[in-house]
Amino acid sequence: MDTSKKIADKVYTLFSSYGIRSISMDDIASDLRISKKTIYQFYSNKDSLVETFVDTAIAENIFRCKSLIAKSDDAIIELYFLLVNVMELYNILNPAIVYDLEKNHELAYEKLKGHKAMFIHQTVKANIARGVKTGLYRNDFDMDVITRFFLESLAIISNSGIFLPANHKIKPTDEVFACLISGIATITGIEVVNAYKNQRGIMLLSNYEEMPFWDH
Numbered sequence: 001m002d003t004s005k006k007i008a009d010k011v012y013t014l015f016s017s018y019g020i021r022s023i024s025m026d027d028i029a030s031d032l033r034i035s036k037k038t039i040y041q042f043y044s045n046k047d048s049l050v051e052t053f054v055d056t057a058i059a060e061n062i063f064r065c066k067s068l069i070a071k072s073d074d075a076i077i078e079l080y081f082l083l084v085n086v087m088e089l090y091n092i093l094n095p096a097i098v099y100d101l102e103k104n105h106e107l108a109y110e111k112l113k114g115h116k117a118m119f120i121h122q123t124v125k126a127n128i129a130r131g132v133k134t135g136l137y138r139n140d141f142d143m144d145v146i147t148r149f150f151l152e153s154l155a156i157i158s159n160s161g162i163f164l165p166a167n168h169k170i171k172p173t174d175e176v177f178a179c180l181i182s183g184i185a186t187i188t189g190i191e192v193v194n195a196y197k198n199q200r201g202i203m204l205l206s207n208y209e210e211m212p213f214w215d216h
Helices: 003-018 025-032 036-042 046-071 075-092 095-104 106-133 143-157 172-184 187-200
Strands: none
Touching: 003 025, 003 036, 003 046, 025 036, 046 075, 046 106, 075 106, 075 143, 075 172, 075 187, 095 106, 106 143, 143 172, 172 187
């Protein structure tokens, strides 16, 4: 692995684990056991490292979403895992990090805003259109409004501490996702949701890229 990639990977780990503000260039150099001068050969300042961090998170989100869409069996299973992907992005770029981006790293913040407003919004909206077309979702609502509602709902529960998983038989996020999807589903769509739920429960599969969906 080349030095630039090693630096980028370490920055991703440190920023996602401890936040941006608390990690200095000295911390990064020390953790990598290299000099700051070496870092500056590849990245001009901390801003450029922050942009690389955000770029990496966005690229991973795009890859996961596109891989999912390429092989999803129906709109409902696709939407479930799209919501999983968005939640994962929100967990990495959590409210504290987003606040820091907005206040101190304008370019990186604009990149994230653009990704949410364009790619994520359009991907979820396209799924809803697919579900309407195939009879799994109703057609009596505004797709833009519902898409925004879904995404803002995930933002609220992400990293909020609202739910304590140990107190619930089913993962709280699974309950929320099933509720959101059922809210726009037709009778046929609700039957599909229930079939998935009754199979083994709606489960978050950490390795889902290489596994069948709820029927694994």
